Amino acid sequence: MPANAITAIVVSHDSAEVLPACLAALAGEGVPTIVVDNASGDDSRVVAAQRGARVIANARNEGYGRGNNIGIATAATPYVLVVNPDLELRPGAAAALLEAAGRYPDAGMLAPRIVEPSGRLFLQPRSLLSPSHLNRSRTMAAPEGDACLPFLSGACLLIRRELFLALGGFDPAIFLFYEDDDLCRRMRDAGQALVHVHEAEAGHGRGRSSTPSPQRRFKTRWHLAWSERYVARKYGLPQPSPVRTLENLAKALGYGLILRREKMFAHAGSAAGALAWGRGETALAREGLTALP
Template identity: 85%
Template sequence: MPAAAITAIVVSYDSAEVLPACLDALAGEGVPAIVVDNASGDESRNIAAKKGASVIANARNEGYGRGNNIGIAAAETPFVLIVNPDLELGAGAAGALLAAAERYPDAGMLAPRIVEPSGRIFLQPRSLLSPDHLNRSGAMVVPEGDACLPFLSGACLLIRRELFMALGGFDRSIFLFYEDDDLCRRMRDAGHSLIHVHEAEARHGRGRSSTPSPQRRFKARWHLAWSERYIARKYGLTEPSPIRMLENLGKAVGYGLLLNREKLYAHAGSVAGARAWRRGETALAHEGLEMLP
């Protein structure tokens, strides 16, 4: 099956530093890209256009899952390839993923070997949504070939577009965090396997999609705390104890006294997100967004 069967979806948000390499790698694989820009304040949109990508310019930051939903709805190919802007697809990876999709027709999603800057292969050993017997206390053993896994990383996913649309895409109530775990869980519950493809490789910058700052750290931890509670309630799991919120509050105060802004903002964000959940505030309302149809 040719690479023309795939459209890459890249959600960008102030991703000008990493976007050129991401799009060049996709072009090298012959994979056209749709860049869904979440109201970047940098040159992300111009870079995407100059690199030949189709650009969808959102008026506001719609978040990761909702941004991908918009891009996938605009695609017309049987497969879509979700790609983080700080990820570079390796040579031959697109073809290897498509070949694996043919070998495993029951696979709902497939992912390449994701190599981090340290050289470590990223595999997710645990998830809030995984059965206890599949959660692992340490690092997972890297498969020596293709493997069926309970979860795949949202940094790079080959998805059958028709199936993605039939499942309703990413949960539109989530702005950030757990949306890929949630989709993996729904794929498995619907009877579709999740395949790690050994022959396909991608290099991931991990956390370089947007320029870091204490304010963004606060925002990320706000959504991590909120989404964890949302997902727990969605699946009838035990929600985090209020004691955790008090622990994070204590840490925020402590790091504030030490003048450590990064950790102060991180723990303060966790407190604020948990408190917002307890008050009934939604992630979308927090971002000034409305539920899309």
């Protein structure tokens, strides 16, 4: 792998449990890492520093996209590798991604094959932001080699840094969810290919980046509902039906009556995010953040 070609960016928030394996895999690939810590309440910063990562300690939780913007702006290599803390690169993955970037100069972003704990290959066949003719069914066949796809998962992305900065990075108005879809859409609109690299592989824990709790479930579902409406408006797409909000309110009440707290918080969060959007509230205001990270 060429020296000084790539820097990994890992955004952490209460990720101390999964960071050691993630950072060990990056170190094994010879990839220097910047950990952008979003005000963790656990030992994420200490864990990252002990394992040789450069740590940027945010005073507040800036969210996924904004945290990556901070790390990528700090990096000085031609390529950056965005990596979720619950993802582990398999041996040779970083080199395979860089080699593919050389083969495909029109690729703005490249991603490895992402394998879930069950052994299933994770692909993103559909997106709210994709034209209908590019959306695929959930039974789409897995690529048998390198392939151009309409969208790539933000769990692991090799990105040409100058292009990322020229496009404005991840949308700073989004705190969580759809920021990777939005970036993929803008890359494609700019004429850049999105390439799935067969020879690069990574394991992904999906949803293990932070310790789960009912309150965190409420927050994530709030942002999912809000961000869906934000990107729909951004690209002139139909807004979700108000009926969905009523259904989530009813489900939250029903699960509350039978003391199913996890599901109650989840549906309540979805309804609250939708209602907040309707009132004109922003995701940044909810988190006490300003327009720019």
